[in-house]
Amino acid sequence: MIYPIVAYGNPILKREAEEINEGEDIKELIKDMFSTMDNASGVGLAAPQINKGIRLFVIDSTLMVDESDEEKGMRKVFINPIILDEYGDDYSFEEGCLSIPELRAEIIRPEKLTLEYFDENWNLKEEEFTGLTARVIQHEYDHLEGILFVDYLKGLKRRMVKSKLLDISKGKIATDYRMIYPVK
Template identity: 35%
Template structure:
């Protein structure tokens, strides 16, 4: 049965470590971790979560975009485990948009990201997938992929004036929707 895992917070060294390639996708520990990540991200009203955020060093994350309290305009997609993911190509066009993070509660920042990316990952059933992601889902992928390399969104904010509290973000942007 899946469990809700504790989310590591900014300052925890696990968030700054390079994650390790998953060799045995069918290992019961990896499969249980995927189930736990899905339960954890849904309970926390997130749109993605990476293994390092729950103190695991595996190179995997879950994309789970859906409208919720933190992202009311998010597109709906089935939670998808992405194992050993990589960005194959990125558009030269970048877009700045507001990001938050379950490991950095209470803060949002304007982060530049590629508008579209070509990716490759292995699914939990061992199948290799290649696809193009755009806009919000591409942003989630890039955010979670950064976690696998010990990078948090604050590292990508270009100016501290492009930070705000979650409460202020909710007042300024979400209430307008």
């Protein structure tokens, strides 16, 4: 099943997501989230973006790396993740979001993180991620905390995107995927 993506302005995007009960069968939901992300040509998708307020996200950072890159991306699911540490040099990278189409901004984040999470078989993992994969995880993790990449924008940059965000919330945007708009 391919879910519609929740657009900017929907309150679920600003709420902290709830933990999933350990052992709960969510394999079908995970499959559907990958299908939804792929359909929208995304590199990550958090459950709140499909109107589910639970701590779950999927990523496919293989789409962001070239064959010549040292870093190899990964296609992975994260259940009830907890960032244990973020470290390394801060670097700027242009981010976008399926819930905020046609808007991108340079966001500064640390280059590495250590994450504790459950995989799709409810195996507890602790793993270090770096580079673009770490960035995708940080972005999707923010969704679980009710934070959007535009929340990092300040001052003039924030004011410059305000009307675009309002248009998105009203559905005045064209996408190649279905969306749910809070205001019509």
